[in-house]
Amino acid sequence: MTEMPFELVDSHCHLDFADFNDELPEVIARARAAGVARMVTICTRLKNLPRVQEIVAAHDGIFYAAGIHPMSVTEEPPVTVEDLVSLAxxxxxxxxxxxxxxxxxxxxxxxxxxASLRVHIQAAQETGLPLIIHARDADNDMAAILAEGMAQRPYSCVMHCFSSGEGLARAALEMGFYLSMSGIAAFPKSGALRDIFATAPLDRILLETDSPYLAPPPHRGRRNEPAYTAFTAKVGAQVFGVTEAEFAAATTANFDRLFTKAAAFGGGT
Known part of the structure; x- marks a missing residue:
């Protein structure tokens, strides 16, 4: 992959997953070479937090988020609002x-x-940090619970790896939330999803890989990694009718607007 002349941000990846154990330094180096200056690695099980914190301590420009993935809620100890506020x-x-x-x-x-989603919403409200949402086949309940929380107390949010329907996209945007574009948006058969993204304001779009999953073409079917943010960015620029540099600048500015703590970070580990 050639070096990119502009900065990209991978707003959602999983660098602590075993897929990267054998070559994490090389994966991070390839991301830098591809223009991915910053990454947010997501801790989906709090027992893995020490490893995640070890990664972010060792690398400038890598941050993290933490919570309980909805598919793991019955396997993990329940998390409280106080737990998440303390971690934050x-x-x-x-x-x-x-x-x-x-x-x-x-x-x-x-x-x-x-119940877990409501706990995380409250933690986002208490901390001022953005909520990171995974949604699959749950559009109606998702929109209702997010709106319920917003009516109680405003908070910020990104719909990670957005691949849901037009209704949830519209509901999220109306609440001031962001939609994150992953490699799914670059799949040849994702025309309907690209059409949904095209109706959103460019100032509400983020980029991510969700690596090691969902590699965009030309790497589809293989392990994804943060460097491949550049391939999704190329498709995103086409969707919004702008240059790749303009799309990179817009999505980076959007990241800074939403992830204010990362934007204000003064450097170091």
């Missing part, structure tokens, strides 16, 4: 989650997922 005091913890609802793979745990 770490200088490089910049988001709450990922949390959300997944009725595709784990429909039996709907009530527990919903």
């Amino acid at each position: 005091r770490h200088p490089k913890m910049v988001g709450i989650g990922e949390t959300g609802l997944d009725y595709h793979y784990t429909p039996d745990s709907k009530p527990v997922q919903q």
Whole structure:
């Protein structure tokens, strides 16, 4: 991959996953060479937090978010608002989650997922950090619970790896939230999803890989990594009818507007 003349941000990846154990320094170096100056690695199980914190301490420009993934809520100890607020005091913890609802793979745990989502919403409200949402086959309940929280107390939020329907996209945007574009948006058969993104304001779009998952073409079917943010950015620029440099600048500015703690970070580890 050639070096990019502009800065990109991978707003959602999983650098602590075993897929990267054998070559994490090389993965990070390839990201830098591709123009990915900053990354947010997501801790989905709090027992893995020491490893995540070790990674962010060792690398400038890498931050983290922490929460309980909806597909793991029955396997992990329940987390409280106080737990998340306490964790958020770490200088490089910049988001709450990922949390959300997944009725595709784990429909039996709907009530527990919903309770966990509400805890994470409250933590986002208390800390001022953005909520990071995973949504799959749960559009109606997701929109309702997010709106319920917003009516109680405003908070900021990104719909991570957005691949839901037009209705949830519209509801999220109306609440002032952001939609994150992953490699799914670059898949050849994702025309309907690209059409949804095209109706959103450019100033509400983020980029991510969700690596090691969902590699965009030409790497589809193989392990994803933060460097491949550049491939999704190229497609995103086409969707919005702007140059790649303009799209990179816009999505980077959007990241800074949403992840204010990362934007204000003074450097170092």
